[in-house]
Amino acid sequence: MTLGTWTDLIYLLAATGFILALKGLSNPKGARVGNLVGAAAATVAIAFTFTNHAVRAHTLNLVLMLVAMVIGAAIAVPAARLVKMTAMPQMVAIFNGVGGGAAALVSIVVFLIEAPGSPAVYRIAEVLFGVLVGCVSFSGSAIAFAKLQELMTGRPITYPGQQAINALVGLAILGLAVATLVTGNTALLVVLAVLSLVLGVIFVLPIGGADVPVLISLLNSFTGLAVAASGFTLNSNLLIIAGTLVGASGILLTRMMSQAMGRSLPNILFSAFGSVVTAAGGADGTGADARPVRSGAPEDIGVLLAYARKVVIVPGYGLAVAQAQHTARELADALGERGVEVFYAIHPVAGRMPGHMNVLLAEANVPYDQLKEMDEANPEMSTADVALVVGANDTVNPAAKNSPGSPIYGMPIVNADQAEHVIFLKRSMRPGFAGIDNELLYDPKTTLLFGDAKDTLTKLVAAVNAS
Amino acid sequence: MSVTGIVEFLTIFVLAAFVGNEVISKVPSILHTPLMSGSNAVHGIILVGTMIVLGTAQGTGQLILGFLAVLLATLNVVGGFVVTDRMLEMFKAKPADRAKAHTDGSTTGGGK
Numbered sequence: 001m002t003l004g005t006w007t008d009l010i011y012l013l014a015a016t017g018f019i020l021a022l023k024g025l026s027n028p029k030g031a032r033v034g035n036l037v038g039a040a041a042a043t044v045a046i047a048f049t050f051t052n053h054a055v056r057a058h059t060l061n062l063v064l065m066l067v068a069m070v071i072g073a074a075i076a077v078p079a080a081r082l083v084k085m086t087a088m089p090q091m092v093a094i095f096n097g098v099g100g101g102a103a104a105l106v107s108i109v110v111f112l113i114e115a116p117g118s119p120a121v122y123r124i125a126e127v128l129f130g131v132l133v134g135c136v137s138f139s140g141s142a143i144a145f146a147k148l149q150e151l152m153t154g155r156p157i158t159y160p161g162q163q164a165i166n167a168l169v170g171l172a173i174l175g176l177a178v179a180t181l182v183t184g185n186t187a188l189l190v191v192l193a194v195l196s197l198v199l200g201v202i203f204v205l206p207i208g209g210a211d212v213p214v215l216i217s218l219l220n221s222f223t224g225l226a227v228a229a230s231g232f233t234l235n236s237n238l239l240i241i242a243g244t245l246v247g248a249s250g251i252l253l254t255r256m257m258s259q260a261m262g263r264s265l266p267n268i269l270f271s272a273f274g275s276v277v278t279a280a281g282g283a284d285g286t287g288a289d290a291r292p293v294r295s296g297a298p299e300d301i302g303v304l305l306a307y308a309r310k311v312v313i314v315p316g317y318g319l320a321v322a323q324a325q326h327t328a329r330e331l332a333d334a335l336g337e338r339g340v341e342v343f344y345a346i347h348p349v350a351g352r353m354p355g356h357m358n359v360l361l362a363e364a365n366v367p368y369d370q371l372k373e374m375d376e377a378n379p380e381m382s383t384a385d386v387a388l389v390v391g392a393n394d395t396v397n398p399a400a401k402n403s404p405g406s407p408i409y410g411m412p413i414v415n416a417d418q419a420e421h422v423i424f425l426k427r428s429m430r431p432g433f434a435g436i437d438n439e440l441l442y443d444p445k446t447t448l449l450f451g452d453a454k455d456t457l458t459k460l461v462a463a464v465n466a467s
Numbered sequence: 468m469s470v471t472g473i474v475e476f477l478t479i480f481v482l483a484a485f486v487g488n489e490v491i492s493k494v495p496s497i498l499h500t501p502l503m504s505g506s507n508a509v510h511g512i513i514l515v516g517t518m519i520v521l522g523t524a525q526g527t528g529q530l531i532l533g534f535l536a537v538l539l540a541t542l543n544v545v546g547g548f549v550v551t552d553r554m555l556e557m558f559k560a561k562p563a564d565r566a567k568a569h570t571d572g573s574t575t576g577g578g579k
Contacts (some may be wrong), residue, residue, distance in 0.1 A: 018509050019490055025505040025551075026494035032555040035505050039548040042512055046544075049515045055522035064534050065521050069514075072541025080549035089500070091550050096507045099543035103513050105536035109520045109529055122473060217503045224506070227513045228483075232476055234516050240476055241483045246510040248487030253494070253503060260496045353500035359554070 003051060010048045011238035017041025018242050022249055045238060085360065086320045089353045090148035093216045096223055097141025103226035103243075104134025108193065110233050115186050123233070124184060128177050130229035131189065132196045137222040139200030144212050144219065147204075148352065154209025156407075162206065169199050208407065210394055211268045213353050214257045218265075221250025260348040261411050271407055293429070296447040298456060301423055302463020305331075308385035310341045312377065314414050315361070317351045318391015318427060322453035325364035328390060331457055332370065334464045343370045345377035345387075345414045347395035378415045387419035391426070391453045397438045406436060422446040425456045501554045508547025514540035 017037050024034015049055055056062055076095075083091045107130030114123065146152045176192040179185070207215050224246025231239025258265045305311055313332065319325060332342045344366065350357045361371060372380075381387065389396055396416040399406040416422055417440050424441060426448055440446055449456050494502055517540045521533030 014512070018512070019486060021509060022487070022502070022506060023490045025502045026491045026498060028495070028498060031498060031501055031505075032552065035501075035508075035548060035551045035555060038505060038509055039552075042508070042514075042544055042548070045512060046514055046518070049518050052519060052522070055518050057522055061522050061524060061530065061533070064530060065518055065537055068521075068534050068537035069541045072538045073545045076542045076546035077549055080546045080553065083550065083553075088504075088550065088554060091546070092500075092504045092507055095511070095543050095546040095550065098539040099507070099510050099513055099547075102517050102536045102540035102543060103510075105532050105539070106513065106516045106520050109524060109532050109536065112529055112532075113523065113525070213500070213503075217499075220503055220507050220510075224510045227510045227516070228480060230513060230516045232473075232480075234519060235472070235476070236516060236519075237476070237479055238512065239516050240479050242509055242512045244480050244483035245487040245490075246506045248484040249491045249506055250487075250503070252488050252491060253499065253506070256494070256496070257499050257503075260499070348496045355497040355500050358497050 007048055007051065008237070011045055011236075014041040014045035015238055015241040017044075018245055022245060085356075085363075086317075086352070087149070089213050089216060090145045093141045093145045093148065093212075093219070096216060096220045097138045097145070100134045100137025100141065100219070100223040100226055102134075103223060103230045104131050104138060104193065104196075106230040107131045107134065107226075107233055108189065111189060112186065115184060118184055121181055124181050126229055126232040127189070128180060128192070130226050130233060131193050132173065132177070133222050133229065134226035135193050135196035136200040136203065137219045137226060139197040140204045140219050140222075141200075141216065143201055143204040144216050147209050147212050154212075156208040157205040162202075166199075166202055169195060169202065173199060207269065210349075210408075211261075213349070214254060214261070214265075214268050217250060217254040217257055218269075221247050221254060224248075224250050257349075257354060260354060263410060267410075293441055294444075294447050295450060296423075298449060298459035299463045299466075301447065301449060302460050303467045304421060304423075305335060305340070305386060305388070305460065306338055306464045306467045308335075308340055310380075310384045311335055311386045311388055312381060312384045312416070312419060313342065313344045314387055314389045314392050314396055314416050315344060315346070315350060315357050316390065316392020316395060317356075318393075318425065318453050320351050320356060320360055320391070322391065322455075324390065324452075324454035324457050325360040325366070327454050327457040327461065329361070329364045329366050331461050331464065332366070334461050338464070343372050343377070343380075345372055345374060345381070345416075347374050347392070347412075347414050350392055350395050374412060374414050381415040382418040384419040386421045386423060387416035389416055389422065389424045390457070393426075393438055394436070396440060397436070398440055399436065399438070402439075408436065416440065417443065420445065424448045425453050426450055427452065501551055504547065504551040504554060508544060508551055511540060511544025511547045514544050516540075 018041055021034045021038030024030035024037060107127045111127045147154050173192060173195050176188055180188045180192060224243045228240050228243030228247055231243055255265055258268050313328060335342050346357045348354055394408055396414050397408060398417045400408045400411040400413045403409060422445055491502060517536035521537050524530050524533040
């Protein structure tokens with residue numbers, strides 16, 4: 001067998017590994033092994049690529065390659081190992097964006113190499129697709145990162161004429177694509193790349209912070225497609241299979257994630273377009289800033305909790321930020337010892353990624369049977385004496401049920417409003433990640449405890465033990 | 468490349484699309500993020516493509532672009548798999564720790 005045949009066989013093995021990896025990642029038992037299988041497949045494929053003549057032809061190029069790989073690994077490993085659990089989603093956004101950028105660069109360089117020989121139209125089309133999708137994924141992921149990292153506002157950004165501008169950019173790209181196809185001109189391709197970067201930015205700007213994880217999943221799928229396009233350009237089965245796998249599964253995953261939020265994908269992507277979203281929607285109107293809320297003292301709340309029969313803890317992003325999962329468990333334990341029934345109601349998208357709360361609470365050794373999924377918890381909410389909302393907001397916002405004008409209307413929520421008393425532990429009156437006001441905060445049965453969730457929970461534990 | 472070649476690649480593309488759809492169709496919501504992160508790492512295999520491109524690059528311009536491409540792709544594939552492993556580490560911690568959790572009668576619970 002020739003070396004080329006061996007390479008093809010190794011790549012086939014790697015492609016199989018990727019399929020098994022995705023399969024493993026879709027069930028809790030096989031997830032970790034699945035990821036390792038994927039990593040092994042990638043390692044083998046990359047190692048074997050060094051036998052390729054094209055890769056080894058020039059010493060300078062090879063040295064540059066190794067330097068780039070060493071630098072890349074030296075940045076990626078510590079970044080991925082040290083990132084805080086709360087910052088995981090934006091880390092994924094970054095890694096996804098650079099993949100899209102790499103795919104776009106592959107297409108561009110191949111075009112630069114082949115352009116003098118006036119390549120066939122379908123070759124140019126492959127390049128154009130890779131550049132367009134890769135660039136959108138790159139810049140879109142960068143904005144998604146900025147939103148999650150709070151380098152910019154998480155609220156949807158809308159401006160007059162937004163739809164017209166987006167349509168114009170889209171049309172310009174379409175025109176450039178056709179022109180490049182016909183002429184094979186390099187300068188046109190560069191302009192197209194720049195405009196694609198712009199498109200990525202303006203596509204992501206109007207998407208609200210709470211929806212960004214779904215967006216990252218979509219951009220992840222885009223990068224997969226850009227990689228597949230590069231595979232066509234380079235005649236590589238491996239890249240086509242891997243890219244298409246991610247592209248196809250990514251789109252399905254994106255739809256499942258939006259379903260978990262009770263929304264359609266177009267609603268997530270385009271709901272802020274054209275309509276300047278009113279904060280509260282519904283008949284209550286806005287102007288909530290000056291409305292009275294009731295804030296309480298930890299001692300009083302401690303007594304309320306200690307003499308309750310059933311307490312439901314509703315965790316959210318604030319719990320993750322304050323690293324308060326251990327303290328939350330202490331409170332649950334203290335209440336449990338007094339005979340209070342305690343469980344956690346986990347909204348599927350609480351925190352900033354699905355499964356976020358399960359991971360955090362598992363870390364704090366919270367017994368598994370105290371964790372209840374939203375659907376399981378909701379029927380019990382009306383019999384709860386206290387709903388203790390720790391750093392959650394949008395996931396308990398009744399506007400999702402009552403206020404058709406609200407951007408989160410239709411999202412299933414944890415029915416904290418049905419409990420007899422509602423306690424919010426909040427850092428401030430700032431709205432949640434979706435940027436909308438929460439009526440429940442002003443409800444007469446609601447008490448607010450301001451401050452860092454961990455501090456407040458510590459005080460509550462002391463108060464419960466004292467009463 | 469000939470036209471038969473492109474048809475061959477299109478065949479692979481279409482089949483891979485169906486496999487991609489099928490293989491994750493039963494994922495529970497708790498694994499949405501790790502799966503997204505894991506598949507993000509899988510497309511980091513673009514590194515193979517960037518290696519070939521940098522290997523054949525000529526002239527400073529192409530070398531710089533190729534270098535950047537390899538760097539970005541390495542970030543994607545290495546960071547992607549490591550960050551996914553970290554997420555899944557936290558899931559794995561559960562059963563062992565649950566035995567230690569002595570709050571109530573939960574220790575008898577089998578794995579779900």
